[in-house]
Amino acid sequence: MPPEEYSASLPKATMYGSLFFTDTAGRPLQLLSSVAAGVWQFPGGNTDAGESPWETAVRECREETGLDFTGPPRLLAVHFMPPVGGWVACRAGFVFDGGALTDEQLASIRLDPDEHTEWQVRTVEDWERLCDPPTFRRLVAVMAARRGEGASYIETGEWT
Known part of the structure; x- marks a missing residue:
């Protein structure tokens, strides 16, 4: 079978890349989505054509927070989601370690209002009260x- 024909027969999937940050006390940073009401997220988003998940994570972080991350790629998690919630393709996410942000770095965050309305750093216990179960399971992992x-490695079937 020619490569083009074989490729066309494969299932479709999308990818995302994100960066996971904490403050210097180890409290995770998350952003409140302005698109999906009530959903807290790590800085990140879907890959563009020809872009790697790492390149996506760095670009999306810059676009969403104004932070220009320059550290090395250190993979923390791979997240798989089947096609649910209106999605017609599987999704695979790659969460990279962004390290700890200083108070000055946190204060410099400038959100893109088309994507997020606020950012917070909280204890894991506090995040459990604010996040939906799939988001919290990802945070714990x-x-x-x-x-x-x-x-x-995280599989989320009921992702919102």
């Missing part, structure tokens, strides 16, 4: 990877 427990 990413925190475990950050602690050195190895990269996480």
Whole structure:
């Protein structure tokens, strides 16, 4: 079978890349989506054509927060979602470690209002009260990877 024909027969999928940050006290940073009401997210988004998940994470972080991340790519988690919630393709996400942000770096965050309305750093316990269950499970898995427990693989079937 010619490569073009074989490629056309494959299932379609999308990818995203994101950066996970904490403050210097180890409290995770998340952004409140202005698109999906009540959903907290890491800085990140869908890959553009020809872009790697790492390139996406860095670009989206800059666009969404104004932070220009220059650290090395350190993978914390891979996140798989089947086609749910109106999506017609599977989604795979790559969450990279952005490290700890100083108070000055946090104060310099400038959100894109078309994407996010606010940012917060909170304890994991506080995030459990604010996040939907799939978002919180992802946060816990990413925190475990950050602690050195190895990269996480997460499947989310009921993602919003």
